[in-house]
Amino acid sequence: MNTLTPADRAKYAASRAALSLVEPDMKLGLGTGSTANWFIRLLGERIRVDGIKLSAVATSDRTAALARSEGIEVIELDAAGWLDLTIDGADEVDPALNLIKGGGGAHLQEKIVATASDRMVVITDDSKLVDTLGAFPLPVEVIPLGWTASRAIIEEMLEQIDVDGREVTPRMNGSELYRTDEGNHILDLHLKRIGDPHRLSPLLNQVAGVVENGLFLGVADQIMVGYDSGQAHLLEENGVMRPVSFADGIDEQAFIKRVMSQD
């Protein structure tokens, strides 16, 4: 643990705590991002240590590649049909367990997978817990055809919405427009504060060309919060925080040494 940065210690702690929710033969959804990567590596370690069998649906090409490299059986969502549990990171979490996701451009697949699961548990460090969503720019995936028109319609629509900022910027990858796994672009909405996410989300998804926005409202069931102390708490919808212990056979030092040597 001492070799990790404080941010990675917290992500590791949340992921390790979430590992105790995994049971043999489950069909899992695997999120995308730096926190989800910790969970995927821990899941691979648990499969090696315990020999448990399970299968998983990935929410991005990156996640599928990492999961396979960890020896996790990756299947398609349509083959899985329905999932027992999805574990994923988030960019912001509010007290009602509503989320902003998509900082890594994967929120479309993440939302499909999470809503096709009995349960979604978010793994996060405590810096992402906010009173009100919106400081993190809200990602909106748009198809390339006419994306500038979609942006103009969104900008006009935002005039009627209770937010503190209205700048809409296309996400870039160097000098090129960012492309999602589906080949679409992302518009980042710099709203600063979202007064009514339940009003905003359907309005965004009604705009022609919008595929999906990064608001996850009523999707997450529980939040596993990790701290740089190495401890973790489970946050329920009623605001109750319960400490979580790590109930698995993983050798922490050996695991972290292996991960650090791969990075």
Ligand SMILES: O=C[C@H](O)[C@H](O)[C@H](O)COP(=O)(O)O
């Ligand atoms: O598109 C990316 C996902 O929604 C991520 O789960 C989110 O951006 C959090 O990523 P990270 O764990 O790297 O902060």
